Amino acid sequence: MPALVKPTVRRERRKQERPGELLQAALELFVEKGFAATRVEEVTVRAGVSKGTLFLYYDSKEELFKAVIQAHLGEHFIAWDQEFGAFEGSTAEMLRYGIGSWWERIGSTLAGGLTKLVMSESKNFPDVAAYYRAQVMQPGQVLLQRILQRGIDQGEFRAMDAQTASLSLISAMVFLLMWRHSMSGCTPGADFDPKAFLDTHLETLLCGWARTASKRTKERHEDR
Amino acid sequence: MPALVKPTVRRERRKQERPGELLQAALELFVEKGFAATRVEEVTVRAGVSKGTLFLYYDSKEELFKAVIQAHLGEHFIAWDQEFGAFEGSTAEMLRYGIGSWWERIGSTLAGGLTKLVMSESKNFPDVAAYYRAQVMQPGQVLLQRILQRGIDQGEFRAMDAQTASLSLISAMVFLLMWRHSMSGCTPGADFDPKAFLDTHLETLLCGWARTASKRTKERHEDR
Amino acid sequence: MPALVKPTVRRERRKQERPGELLQAALELFVEKGFAATRVEEVTVRAGVSKGTLFLYYDSKEELFKAVIQAHLGEHFIAWDQEFGAFEGSTAEMLRYGIGSWWERIGSTLAGGLTKLVMSESKNFPDVAAYYRAQVMQPGQVLLQRILQRGIDQGEFRAMDAQTASLSLISAMVFLLMWRHSMSGCTPGADFDPKAFLDTHLETLLCGWARTASKRTKERHEDR
């Protein structure tokens, strides 16, 4: 009897989708209003469930926060690890692709707001900060270091400390996220183009890292 | 009656010092525990006054925040403006001095925590964020741009957009502050040396900005 | 298909046993953790059924409470009524047997915790209290009064109000239950032996009730 089948399917489907819907609602509200300022009830209302339902899926507001981080940030590293493993081409290209990819998947999306959030609330929720550092920051830096080391090993970059060098890129990404989600919009008209900054910054670094100011890099840079 | 004069004098002196003591207590506590997590009563206790007294000097907790920003960050720009106006030497040296000076006066001090604070609370206190941007961010960027433009004009740096380039430095400074006051200490052992990063980062940028990879810059860089 | 018959049988048997299993689980948990502090889900988990199933058998948590009382306390009075009807011997012996029997069957068992529970929750669940009073307290007191009256009628005890006298025994039993399930264990080392108190208390009362301080009672008492 179709009349009976449909409800079953719907309820089942709802149950399957609940976590995702809650995660999405939480991401939106956390980024919009901040973690502390978002009431759990708001999350459930936006997800279309009752307040108690959230606690069926996540033990606490803090656990929900962690789940949002894992779902919207942690997941990407699986893909990136594969992509970089299979990448053929210069390390400079690899970095250009990586930065572009990060911007598309995280920097320019709502997920980018999470980094700002975690840093903002790190004092009040040290557990979350530790979780973020372990699940996001650490993998990200390791990935970058591996790429930079590849450039050094292949003679594309000068001999340098890959860990410190990686921070020159990370700092720009973190800054961008902080800016977009903190100061941007405060003084209309004084903002800058994030992607342009990111690209310029990368080229400057590539130039600074280059063993010899290779023709290709310099030309590409000066085109801009 | 002398016995009465002395207390008056002491009280007068106290009255004069009240704002400064409150500002110092507030800075310490805000950076230590965060803005939201710091109760105004804690500030007054540390400053040695009663709770109500704070509101005689500042209309609200938010106004106190602004006053702390002005007192501990805004003041520095007067000195820097003078120092750079009188600076003689290469622009690279000027930047090295500026970054070092910033690290000494702000980055490594309690005042550095304010930037993290403002960005963290920008969603909840947009007024404070706007105030910070106008009183601190804007002057800072203008100063940096002026310096970079001097390097371009004098042929030390290649032709480039000084505004975008300035962000490459600012991003490192902001990142450092965020790190020190957010993630640092989360994963003991995985931390880095802030000043070393800052110096390396600057040298990489100088190398990337250089019109020609000048001998002096390169050598200095490779010494490290 | 035999394969189908067996599960049906098992399910049937389960169905028969459900109430008893729920009642047992409820008794254990109520006494262990208190009525309010026990979640119905815990009861169902211990009984091996789902949460909803409990409500098929009992309309509410309160009804479950009443059912537990009837099953674990109310049932005993049928046996006692018969035993005392057939008892031959002095009334003092009858009381000694009765108190001992009560201690064995109720006082020292989990069921003893129910009296504490009922009294504790009487304000929140007056229906339960009334039910307990009608099904347990009343029959108990009537039974005791009949025994005491037998002692008076047979000249073993002095003339006295059997109802008031019965309270002297009941009070000790109730106190014992309250103590065991409330204060016991609070201050380790300060506890007392319940059965010893009960026996001593009874002998003191028998001595106080005796028409003349009979030789037998006194001797027995002084043995201790």
Added chain:
Amino acid sequence: MPALVKPTVRRERRKQERPGELLQAALELFVEKGFAATRVEEVTVRAGVSKGTLFLYYDSKEELFKAVIQAHLGEHFIAWDQEFGAFEGSTAEMLRYGIGSWWERIGSTLAGGLTKLVMSESKNFPDVAAYYRAQVMQPGQVLLQRILQRGIDQGEFRAMDAQTASLSLISAMVFLLMWRHSMSGCTPGADFDPKAFLDTHLETLLCGWARTASKRTKERHEDR
């Protein structure tokens, strides 16, 4: 200026009286509705203050409970200790006076409900139970034991274990409190006279404890 004096006095007096007013309101409501079922806001409303004010005086609802116990039960022991120290007369008279005094000051008053409350909530608030046992139960039992021992030492009572004997009295008092605040009123018409029970119980015990059935005790008892 009288106009200025009066408000000062009133505010000062209010401040002095706040704790007492809160304690009284809490006692009434706790006994009326139970501890858990009483919302702190109800207490403050009855005391005529705002919700937050209560927390200026007591750190938590539980601390308030302890304070109520100390104020309404613990305080009495100071007076009793003195009274019994100065008492002249037979130990039987001392006990009659003590029980009567207890009934007047605690048993028949609201304070009597606290014992029931503590025992009821002991599972949920073990700290409170321990506090009660240390501040009320222990002193009470020690006091009784001392009195009984006096009777034994002076040859008024037979040789016996004063600690166990004291429980025969305590059990009646505890039972009375439990009854009055739990079951009383459940089945109108079936109640008993508490004071009469208490007196009869005491006389029965005195008779049971007496070294020889002394004329005075027996006559007094048989008068009833």
Added chain:
DNA sequence: GATGAATGAGTGTTCATTCAT
């Protein structure tokens, strides 16, 4: 000017009960 007692709005979490399946 200085005090500090008083205020009261705001929120994460639990759990008995329901009901669609």
Added chain:
DNA sequence: AATGAATGAACACTCATTCAT
């Protein structure tokens, strides 16, 4: 009959701000 996902009412405690003194 049995399930278990969903509901939503209920509640202690905090803290910026006020104002009578």
